[in-house]
Amino acid sequence: MSNYTVEKMEQIQQLLDGAVKVGKLAELEAQEAEKNASISENVVDLLKETQITRLLLPKKYGGPQIDLKTFAKIIRTVSYYNVSAGWLTYLFPLHNTLPSYLPPKSRDEVVNQGGLICDVFAPVGKAERDGDGFRISGTYNFASGVLFSDWVGLGVVMEHPDSDRPEFCMPIIPISEVTVVKNWDTFGLRGTGSNQVIADNVYVPLDRILRLEVMDSTRRPPEKDYDTEYPFYHVPFFSAFYIGFANIALGGAERALAEFKQLTEKRVRLMDNTRESESPRSQRVIAEATTEFRTAEALMEKYIQMLENYENENERTPGPAEFFAIRTKIIKSCVDIVVRLLLTLGGAALYKGGPIELILRDLISVGTHKTSLYEDSVASYGKELFGFNGETLG
Template sequence: MAATGSTTTAATRQEGEAKRLIEGVRGLGERIRDNAEQIEAVRRVPAEIVDELAALGVFRMVAPGPGQADPVTFVGVCEELAYADGSTGWIAGIAGATSVVMGYLGPDVADRMLADPKFLIAGVAAPVGLATPCDGGYRVRGRWSFASGCEHATWLVGGCRVPGDRPVRRMMIMPAAAMSIHDNWDVAGLRGTGSHDIEADDVFVPQEHSFSLADPHEGFPVMSQLALGLGAVPLGIARAAIGEFIALAQVKNDPMTGQSLAGKGWARAAVAEAESLRASALAYLLSEAAKPDPRGVDDVARLRLAIATAARSAARAVDLMYDAAGGASLYTSSPLQRHFRDVHAATQHAMVGPDLRETVGAVLLGEDVNTARL
């Protein structure tokens, strides 16, 4: 009986935390939307918005502890923030997911990092750095690209090769202040994510600040956690694009006939198709995210397929709205052109690319395939 009561209390607490998170980011939505053009122009989310998201716990969503968000809540938070602004949602998804690495550290080490109210960990898992063993840890050198949110980070993580007779790969967690940021994120979409290169030049990393993704880890699959926001964010962008088109269709009239855009059959069909793509992809993603753990390879493959499908379906939905709006979507004053660029930037991420679908297809067909990236 005591165990049942304890389980019920934990579930109730998690439900309350999920509601608090969703309501919190929804409450910030209008202000984030008001800043969207400025976020893109300066290529950075305002520090005050980042601080408020940190205070809500967005950047530690999946770190072990009483405030840990379940996968469905994580999707909801990322989608809601991306509905307000794609770049803000992207940083939340990347940094929030990266907090999963706290589970690989000793409890005391993780607690010290998480004690900072502005905690935000960003970085890159690709093992392009070099970590040379030394007394008490490693000396790290390397440069990593696509470090979304690095400008706001308190900690940065980078994948490294550790030399030796049998080279291994380990992740190194470094103080953000000890690293350099190369301002080179000048791109077409998701401009406000600040996904610059980061560099370590002989940074000392204590042994207790390093880990391997191959180490045992309980709960939601780690690579899937890191990928989950890549499906949720495009869906939020798609919801925003559909809303923009609906508003435009009420006021835009054909100059030759006077007919409203909303009155045209092809426009009605386009918005219906876009909404069906968005809503069905969201339902698919949530249903896979909600499945119990642990998961076998087949279940993980289906989850990753749902994530990739969300990104592709969202992009198709935005394309429909962008095309249906006609010339109006070309103006920089139209949010539709920003949604178009943002969603297509999201689909370029390697974790939702064509090779992922090939791997999933091989798993579903029962073929022998390397599933390390799942």
């Protein structure tokens, strides 16, 4: 084994150990995060201290530049302890991939500033040409982690000067140039602090505008001399970008299973004085739920393999709807698992702040994300299987 491999393994273990620390701190502060509709600065500081926020930066900027499988494991580890913290453990480092597709000058500007990045992909804004750049306006909801970010990417459909048609783009804007409205008051994922952002005629230079459709189709940065080892340069952008949602769900469901086992081992039913762990009822539930969970895990492994092999000429090239369908199936399975566990435990599991109650609210909320909608995904995949355009980005 080479020294590089040993060093890399040690580095990965340090990141995983850091993920456990982040998760445990977020779990300790979970009720405070529920009340404040945001994780604390303590958790964000620990994400930075453990280098988790930098783990997907290109290595030229000093980041560990880890592989997709390790990234997935880190997300799942934090989510086991707290789903909202897992959400931001996913999004903060993920958004550091965005500058990797900017021209080198703007990439250096954003990365070297050192701040965190949030985004809203929904193209609800408008872009108007102004000299060598564009003026961006729009009201955007669901900017996760915006209270701790220095930059925000905002989706627009615009006429880029290098295109002959309107295309999906994302200007990268300093937070200081937009207005943040604290409007996050939701059923679940409360700790993500996914507040509103308003851009009012904000000027953005052309070289700080990401061409998202081009990024997805070419899988490359705008320059010819690029880091060929950077994992996001060899996979369809959106399918790779959305990898975290299913891993958040896996982490939450895994914790729910552990909680169910612990609670059931101690439980005695008053009606028949039966120890529940000895009852075929709960034995059947935990067996079926665990089997369903293992199936979801295997689907996630398949998803990562499909990404890793995407440019292998000997492999079948999956379409974006297939990625979409696998991802949402994992999330749906995890939600179904937790619903069944709560229904089996009965009324005692309903008290607000209990682990399974919180996990269920958070996982249902994960399932409502635009890229997690199961009914949309299977409709799209069915089209793709019959040779039609699935009409999804991934």
